[in-house]
Amino acid sequence: MAGNWWKRVRSLMTAVAVTILLVLAGASACEEETHESKPSVEQKLKDAGLFEHSTHPKLKIGVYINRPLLGFVERGVNGGFEVDIARYVAKNLGYQGDGKIEWVTVPSVNDRMLYLERGQVDLVFASLSMIPDRCDKRILCAGPYLVTEQSVLIPTALKAKIATIQDLAKLGEKVCTAAGSTSEKLLREDRGMQVSSLNSTEECVAGVRNGTYEAVSSDRTILAGFVSRYPNELMVLNVKLGTSTNQGIERIGVGVPRNNTALRELVDYFLNKSFDNQQKGKTTEWTAAFDKHLSRWYGEQLTQPRPDNVPILLDYDAKAPKP
Amino acid sequence: MSSVDDTSSTKTKRRPRSSQAFWTLAVALPAAFSLLRLWIEAGGQVQIVLLLAANVSATNLLAALFVTGTRVVSMGLVVIFAVGGVLFVSADAAGQAGRPLARRPLFARWTQAAPLWLLTTTFVLAAATWPILYLPMLLPALVATFQTTAPYRALSGVWLPLIYTVMLTLYGVIIWPTLVEAWLQKEYFVLSILALPPLLATVVGGRLPTSLVRPTAAIVQPVVLVLLVWAMLPVVSAPVLPLTVTTVSDPDETTRFIRGHVIGTEDDMTVILQEHGSVQYIEQEKIVARVLCPSPEELPVYRLRVHKFHVEDSLLEGIGRRVRPPTPTDAACRGDQGVGTS
Numbered sequence: 001m002a003g004n005w006w007k008r009v010r011s012l013m014t015a016v017a018v019t020i021l022l023v024l025a026g027a028s029a030c031e032e033e034t035h036e037s038k039p040s041v042e043q044k045l046k047d048a049g050l051f052e053h054s055t056h057p058k059l060k061i062g063v064y065i066n067r068p069l070l071g072f073v074e075r076g077v078n079g080g081f082e083v084d085i086a087r088y089v090a091k092n093l094g095y096q097g098d099g100k101i102e103w104v105t106v107p108s109v110n111d112r113m114l115y116l117e118r119g120q121v122d123l124v125f126a127s128l129s130m131i132p133d134r135c136d137k138r139i140l141c142a143g144p145y146l147v148t149e150q151s152v153l154i155p156t157a158l159k160a161k162i163a164t165i166q167d168l169a170k171l172g173e174k175v176c177t178a179a180g181s182t183s184e185k186l187l188r189e190d191r192g193m194q195v196s197s198l199n200s201t202e203e204c205v206a207g208v209r210n211g212t213y214e215a216v217s218s219d220r221t222i223l224a225g226f227v228s229r230y231p232n233e234l235m236v237l238n239v240k241l242g243t244s245t246n247q248g249i250e251r252i253g254v255g256v257p258r259n260n261t262a263l264r265e266l267v268d269y270f271l272n273k274s275f276d277n278q279q280k281g282k283t284t285e286w287t288a289a290f291d292k293h294l295s296r297w298y299g300e301q302l303t304q305p306r307p308d309n310v311p312i313l314l315d316y317d318a319k320a321p322k323p
Numbered sequence: 324m325s326s327v328d329d330t331s332s333t334k335t336k337r338r339p340r341s342s343q344a345f346w347t348l349a350v351a352l353p354a355a356f357s358l359l360r361l362w363i364e365a366g367g368q369v370q371i372v373l374l375l376a377a378n379v380s381a382t383n384l385l386a387a388l389f390v391t392g393t394r395v396v397s398m399g400l401v402v403i404f405a406v407g408g409v410l411f412v413s414a415d416a417a418g419q420a421g422r423p424l425a426r427r428p429l430f431a432r433w434t435q436a437a438p439l440w441l442l443t444t445t446f447v448l449a450a451a452t453w454p455i456l457y458l459p460m461l462l463p464a465l466v467a468t469f470q471t472t473a474p475y476r477a478l479s480g481v482w483l484p485l486i487y488t489v490m491l492t493l494y495g496v497i498i499w500p501t502l503v504e505a506w507l508q509k510e511y512f513v514l515s516i517l518a519l520p521p522l523l524a525t526v527v528g529g530r531l532p533t534s535l536v537r538p539t540a541a542i543v544q545p546v547v548l549v550l551l552v553w554a555m556l557p558v559v560s561a562p563v564l565p566l567t568v569t570t571v572s573d574p575d576e577t578t579r580f581i582r583g584h585v586i587g588t589e590d591d592m593t594v595i596l597q598e599h600g601s602v603q604y605i606e607q608e609k610i611v612a613r614v615l616c617p618s619p620e621e622l623p624v625y626r627l628r629v630h631k632f633h634v635e636d637s638l639l640e641g642i643g644r645r646v647r648p649p650t651p652t653d654a655a656c657r658g659d660q661g662v663g664t665s
Contacts, residue, residue, distance in 0.1 A: 010529055011416075017527040018409055021463055022543065024516055025402065028457060029550065031512050035624045041657075042619060051658040053580075094657025099578065312626070316617040316652045319633040321645050 040314040041269065047262035050093055050122075058102040059095040061086045062112060062121035062255070065105045066202050068225035069293045070127060078103045081221075084289035085145050086125040089254070092270040108199045110180045113138055116255050122263065124255030127219055129182040130308075135253070140260070142267035143253030145286070147305045150183055150248035151220035152237040153205070153227070158214055165239055168215060169193055176204035176213040182250060183217040183241075190246040201226075209233065217241065219250050224297040236299070251305070265311040272310040278303060356392070357384040359559045364584070366600050374594070374602065378587035379563060391561040394637070397449040399551040404442060405464035406547060407434030409531060410540055411471050416530035428540035430547075434471060442468055455641065456625070456634040459498075459517055462490075463524040470528045487525050494521050501629045513627055513634065562618070568655040569595060570612040571605055580655055581605070582616070616656035 045051040050059070063083055064071035071080040077098070090101050106112050106126045115121045116139045128134070128141070135141035152175075154162050162168060168175060172194050177183045179197040187193045196213065198204050205226045207213040215237075216223065223236050242248030254271075256264040274284045286304040295301060361379065365371035407430030414427045427435070446468075449461055469475040478486070498517055505514040531539060564584035571579045583597035593610060595603045623635045632641035 008532070010526075011532045013526040014409070014529040015531050015535055017463065017523040018467075018531065018539075020519060021460070021523055021527065024519065025460065026550075027512065028460070028516065029554070035512075037622070037624050038626065040619075040622050042622075045658050053658055091654045092651075092657070094654050096654030314622050314626075316621060316656075317649050318623050318626070319636050319640075319644065320649050321631050321641075 038312050038314050041266065041316075044262045044266050044269075044311075044313060045094065048260055048266060050095075050263070050266075053094070053100075058100055059090050059093060059123070060102045060104050060121045061090065062104045062106040062115050062124035062126055064126045065103075066200075067127070067222060068229045069297060070221060070225055071125070079293075081146075081289050081293040082125040082127065084292070085286065086123065088274065088285040088289075089123070089125075089267055089270055092273075093266060109178045109201075112255055116257050119257060121255075122257070122260075123267065126255070127222055127252055128255045129219075130251045130253040131182060134255075136258075139258050140256040140264040141253040142256055142264045142309075143271055143307050144251035144305050145254065145271055145307075146221065146252040146302070148219050148221045148250045148252065148302070150186055150217060150241040150250060151223050152239060152241065153208065153216040153218070153223040153234055154214065154237055155208055156233060156235045159235060159237075162215060162237065163239075165191075165241070168237075168239070171214050174214040175217060176207055176215070177201075177217045178204065181218065183219070186241060186243075186246050186248055187217055190243045191241070205234070219252070221252075221294060221298065224294065224299070228297040265309075265313065268307045268310050269313050269315075271304075271307045275304050275306050353385055353388055353392075356555075356559060357381075357388055357563075360384070360388070360561065360563050363560050364563050364596070368600075371596065371602060375563070375586060375596070378594070384563060387561075387563050388558070392558045393448055394452045395551075395554050395558050397445055397452060398554065400445045401449050401461065401464050401468070402547055402551070403430050404434045404437065404445065405467040406543055407431045408467040408469070408471050409527070410536065411435055412529065413531040413533075413536045413539075417533045417536050420533050422533050424536065424540075428536075428544060430540075430544055434468065439472060439474075442472070451639050452637045454635050454637055455629050455632055456513060456516060456627075458638075459494075459520040462494075462521050463527040466524050466528045491521055491525070498629060501627055501634070504627055508626065510625060510627060513625060564596070566598070566616045566618050567595075567613050568616050568653070569593070569605065569610055570655060571609045572611045573609065578611070582659070585613070612655075614653040614655050617652065 042051070050056055063078060063080075063086060065073045065078065067080065067082075069080060070082045071078070072083075073079070083103075087098075087101070090096070095101055104115065104121045106115060106121075106124065112124045112126050112128055113134065116124055130141045130144055152162075152168060162171070169191070173196045175187065175193065175195040177187060177195050177197055178201045179199060181201075184195065184197050187195045195217070196204075198207070201216065201218045201222055204213060204216040204218075208216055209230070216226075220236065227234050227236055240248065254267050256267060274286050277284045278287060284304070290302060361375045361384075362372055365375055407428070410428040411431035411434055414424050414431055417424055446461065446465060450458065453461070466475075502514060502517055505511075505517065530536075562584065564586065567583065567585055569581045569583075569585070571581060573579065581595055581597060581603055583595045583603070586594040586596050586602070588594075588607075591607055593605050593607060595605065597603060623633060625634055627634045631645070632638070636644065
């Protein structure tokens, strides 16, 4: 009796198992067709309006052309750390080589935002500090791709006179900075200094060289560029400008038009890919660009920072082995 | 006595004909499939079919068919053998219970007729070529199929439970991190397909209730055959030639990016079947570069791995990726490049 009962239960178990397996097999056949996939890079390119090159033949990138080490033009070709990072991002977006990029010169600090707002450029790689007043309010920011600090440039001849923050504070309007820059905000609002503001850092440096001003405040990367141009004339002061409320740390990111979230995600995705490769110990375009342009003059070896908002996107290398 | 002799002589006479039919099918089916693939690849245009037929070698065609078709063919055989194994045992049990079937179900006869080497080869091919995600389904299929074979029946006493326990423990250790990750990503289908089949493997062997044997055979067999035909459709429509982007520099200093399949390369011309249909003949001297591009179908659906292998890779693909990691996607493969300025 017990044997018969067990045989019956056992055959029922087989029937249930076969049924479940057939249902699973059927579900497998439909699953790949119906599963909602994560967005892909290709989809984001379409959303960003960059998939069809017939309608968007060139990627318009706003860069500086007068920032030594960062963005300059040499023999008619754009160069510099930021330009090389822009080339890396453009290549991954499908715009490889200068034939596919339209370099748009950004004349001043304030123009970076205006150009993005007016749709004159697709991206801006021009020492754009990622601060709340800009990012998400007027434009979108991807990155950061560089983290640096606020610093001060002085004529080498004045190094005995200007050595500390107190010395700098005494200079007042003899300290120059670019209008609308984060340096201006740090010195005026956080340090309460009455500094002079000009359209660009280049004008301030020219003023220092002709004796109008005695110091320039800006990002350390920007100042290192001017030291590289006039190594016997200028030097970067080794002082910390940060306060308890403003550390003076500059997170430099990529400017993206406010209505193009897909493009912001793509830029963050590819910056993060470079960051990941760096973490794996690989030589990346970022490290190559830093070594080529900045490492000699910056004074220390920087590494690429992790971007803030990295999206989860599917790309063709998604199945590649993880380290 | 005479009837036995008659039967054996009939069998002897039939064998050569069966063998001929088998080899005819073995050669004709892949050839027919290859032609169908060419036809679809050509977008149904006769002139392009002829162009492809003239340039694509039979060896390449069969190799491409083998690469893309092995998975589907092994899947079909595994399903047939597994269902056949269960029906075979169930039909036997029904006969012993005094309710014999007029004839054993078709799949049961096929499974019974399949030699051990064919069953083994089918499962080995499936293990190598199926996506890792579906490999757990092989375990119950293995039990259902091999329960009709002598080696499985020889496993008596404590051996079978012992083997199940060891296998399930090992499987659990290997798969546990993926199960947790699938749970966190709310991928419940993956969770069930990784967890359930190995557990069901312990009870799938044996017979169905006698009353269910006939309806199961009547419903499942035709459904499986229809699904197999449906599963063959992607094989027919899979591309025969690799997808490339060819950079062409024209005399007016414009650069064109032609996305498509290279049909043939001669001394002075390269023939490309463009992705959107038309055929382009390009002078060799104008070609600046050519890169292989992945197709959107290669994008995975899940973000899950079993240790370092992606769940949608087969073991062969996974090992291949470790031997030769993929290079970054070339910029020319991103988007529809169109025409640019050099």
